[in-house]
Amino acid sequence: MTPQKLDTACTIETPEGIRLELYPAGPVARGAAWLIDSLIRIGLYIGLALVLGVLGATGTGILLVAVFLLEWFYPVYFELTKGATPGKSAFGMIVVHSNGTPIGWQASMIRNLLRTVDFLPLLYGFGLVSMLLNKRFQRLGDMAAGSLVVYKPAPREFAHIESVAITPPAGLLPREQQALINFAERTTRISESRTVELADHLASLTGEKGRQGVEKLLGYARWLASGR
Amino acid sequence: MRQTQFQQLYEASWSALEEILDSLESGRNGPKLPPESIRRLPSLYRDMCQHLALAQSRCYSTALIEKLHYLALRAHHQLYKREFRIGKRLLEFMVSDFPVTLRNHYRLFWLAFVLFFGPGILFGAVCYFNPDMIYAVVDDSSVAQMEYMYNPDADHQTGRQEGMENASRVSMFGFYVYNNTGIGFRTFAGGILAGLGTLFFLVLNGLVIGGIAGYLTELGYVDTFWGFVIGHGAFELVAIVISGMAGLLLGKAIIAPGNLRRIEALKRNAGQAVILISGAAGMFFTAALIEAFWSPLAIPAAIKFIVGAFLWLLVFFYLFLTGRNRDAA
Numbered sequence: 187m188t189p190q191k192l193d194t195a196c197t198i199e200t201p202e203g204i205r206l207e208l209y210p211a212g213p214v215a216r217g218a219a220w221l222i223d224s225l226i227r228i229g230l231y232i233g234l235a236l237v238l239g240v241l242g243a244t245g246t247g248i249l250l251v252a253v254f255l256l257e258w259f260y261p262v263y264f265e266l267t268k269g270a271t272p273g274k275s276a277f278g279m280i281v282v283h284s285n286g287t288p289i290g291w292q293a294s295m296i297r298n299l300l301r302t303v304d305f306l307p308l309l310y311g312f313g314l315v316s317m318l319l320n321k322r323f324q325r326l327g328d329m330a331a332g333s334l335v336v337y338k339p340a341p342r343e344f345a346h347i348e349s350v351a352i353t354p355p356a357g358l359l360p361r362e363q364q365a366l367i368n369f370a371e372r373t374t375r376i377s378e379s380r381t382v383e384l385a386d387h388l389a390s391l392t393g394e395k396g397r398q399g400v401e402k403l404l405g406y407a408r409w410l411a412s413g414r
Numbered sequence: 415m416r417q418t419q420f421q422q423l424y425e426a427s428w429s430a431l432e433e434i435l436d437s438l439e440s441g442r443n444g445p446k447l448p449p450e451s452i453r454r455l456p457s458l459y460r461d462m463c464q465h466l467a468l469a470q471s472r473c474y475s476t477a478l479i480e481k482l483h484y485l486a487l488r489a490h491h492q493l494y495k496r497e498f499r500i501g502k503r504l505l506e507f508m509v510s511d512f513p514v515t516l517r518n519h520y521r522l523f524w525l526a527f528v529l530f531f532g533p534g535i536l537f538g539a540v541c542y543f544n545p546d547m548i549y550a551v552v553d554d555s556s557v558a559q560m561e562y563m564y565n566p567d568a569d570h571q572t573g574r575q576e577g578m579e580n581a582s583r584v585s586m587f588g589f590y591v592y593n594n595t596g597i598g599f600r601t602f603a604g605g606i607l608a609g610l611g612t613l614f615f616l617v618l619n620g621l622v623i624g625g626i627a628g629y630l631t632e633l634g635y636v637d638t639f640w641g642f643v644i645g646h647g648a649f650e651l652v653a654i655v656i657s658g659m660a661g662l663l664l665g666k667a668i669i670a671p672g673n674l675r676r677i678e679a680l681k682r683n684a685g686q687a688v689i690l691i692s693g694a695a696g697m698f699f700t701a702a703l704i705e706a707f708w709s710p711l712a713i714p715a716a717i718k719f720i721v722g723a724f725l726w727l728l729v730f731f732y733l734f735l736t737g738r739n740r741d742a743a
Contacts, residue, residue: 202463206487243582250588258599286487287494296684299691302603303611326606329677330664330684341484344477360473367417367475411475412418 196322196334198286206286208336210323211279213314216335220310223273227256258298265294270335280338284322293331300327345374351412352405355391363410370407373400417474424465428485431458435488459489512693513736515686516656519663526658529616530651534624541628548629551621560626564639571710573642587706594650595698598657602664602691606680609665616658623651637715644722645709648729649701653694660690697729 195207234252238245264271269280269288281289281297304313304325313325322334347370354366373381385392385399392402415423434455437447466482516523541548548557563573570579578586597619604611630639663683671679704725709718 200463200486200490202460204463204466204486206490207483244584247582247584247586247588250585250592254588254592254595258595285494286490288491292685292688295688295692299599299688300603300606302600303606330606330680332681339484339487341481342477344475364473364475368477371475371477411416413416 194323196336198284200286208282208286208334208339211277211335211337212323213317215277215279216274216317216323217310217314219271219273219277219279221273222276223261223271226272227260230256261298261301262291262294265289265298266291274335278338278340279335281333281335284332284334289333293333296331297327297333300330303327343375344371347371347404347408347411349401349404349408351409352402353409354406358410366403366407367411370404370411373404415472417478420465420469420472420474421478424461427458427461428465428482430454431462431485431489434458435485435492438492439488455489456493459486459493462486462489507689507692508696510737511689512696513733515689516659516693516733519659519686519690522659522662522666523655526612526616526655526662529613530620530655530658531624532620533617534620534627536624537621538624538628538631541625542632545629545632548625551618551625557626557629560630561633561635564630564635564642566635566638572638572712573705573710583706583710586710587702590702590705591699594653594702595695598653598694598698599691601654601657602661602687602694605661605664605687606668607665608668609662612658612661612665615661616654619654641715641718642709644719645725646701646704648722648725649697649704652729652733653697653701656690656694656697660687660694663687663690 194209194212196210198206198208200206231253234249238249238252241248261271265281266289268275269282274281281294283289283293301313304310304316304327306312310325313327316325316329317323320329324334328334347367349370358366369384376384381400382396385403386395388403389395389399392399392406394402430451434447434452437445437452438455462482462485466479466486469479469482537547537551552560559575562568562576574581574586578589581589597615601612601615601619604613604615627639627643664680664687667679667683668676674682708721
């Protein structure tokens, strides 16, 4: 029986027929982002209080309205303009609809107005429980709004395979061929000893050990990718 | 076909797509492309989706698949995002979306109305005939605060709490916005707990407000209290009912989802509820304006009552009659 993959990816099928993979962010990262946002908000409160204190009575009125807006709509503003609050952006997260599209005003309002309930009984208790029980780490506000907090995808750097092509043994399955090419493209990102360690697993395939094994595998990969 | 050949064949169209995406993502700051180039986005995207599917089924390297996947995400983002233009949308919302949505759920409106005014009026009557009953719901200091605020013999501005007597009108406006809209939002949010939170807030606020009204009327503070509240009461009390109604919509999705899964019913109702709570927020804002700038004015109570009645009619007609041509369509 094949073991289930431990993967947090959530797949979305697009109208064009391809599957997009998004990785929802877990409670720890979101909690840390919330801390950063709270600090920013407190800083803004203090700053505004200092500035508006100069204006006396009228200033207090404006300050109260500003505090109201900051308390309820600080996340909404950032979600609609930048896709995520500064705290979330610091961790590379973004808020999207569950179909992968950028968040709209209705969903943003719903998820943020329901924060009061997620915050109960103490410091996002309900929200945390909801995130742990939900497959996609959604808190109550996210579920009602149909939104997800996902990691912004960032492309990784991969090496170009430069070795001389060597014909691999016959009968390699497509997945195995893919694994060989992947290995070759990752060589720049892993240490030399690690590369040798991985290559040694395939000693039966290459018939070599150590650096020669690595060279042979790179040759196989080159053949598979380019043919010559 | 080998991976390298595949890449060489389609590299050009991928770069073109990437260029368009870079231009769109950097907005006004970045490089500008002519419209004819940008118009190629959908067809380039469709082609690239085919390439991605091919790469996945042929098991090309993960690097290539990830690269195409990332392009797909970016293009999907650009193609399916919605523009958010405030001005016209706001007017449309106020005149059409909000009243129409309200009337669509009229039963819940009346339920919230009864849950709020029912206990309120009953308890108000109770407190009128037996003033000591007010202490069952409201604590001593708050009752004393209310007496202080609406005492006709006081030498301070009517309706001001102790400590805020000399605050400017603008600060009071800010205070009312912060305080009252917050109550409305919390009443709404409570709805997700199967409607129980909303129920609790509606009934509690009804009891408190009704009780205070009955108590102060018994004391004879009629002109000060009723004169003060009749003006903004139209907007504020109805806004509380609408917040409750929005919360009950959420609760209904959980308790009685009908043919849908609870989560689907919740999403659908939440979409409707957010229109209601946004409208209610606007009404709270209006109520705060009236409460800060009109209600405290020292003019004869009779005039205040007439204007108050007029405002109640205004709210009624707004909710009942606006956006009717949209209904018929």
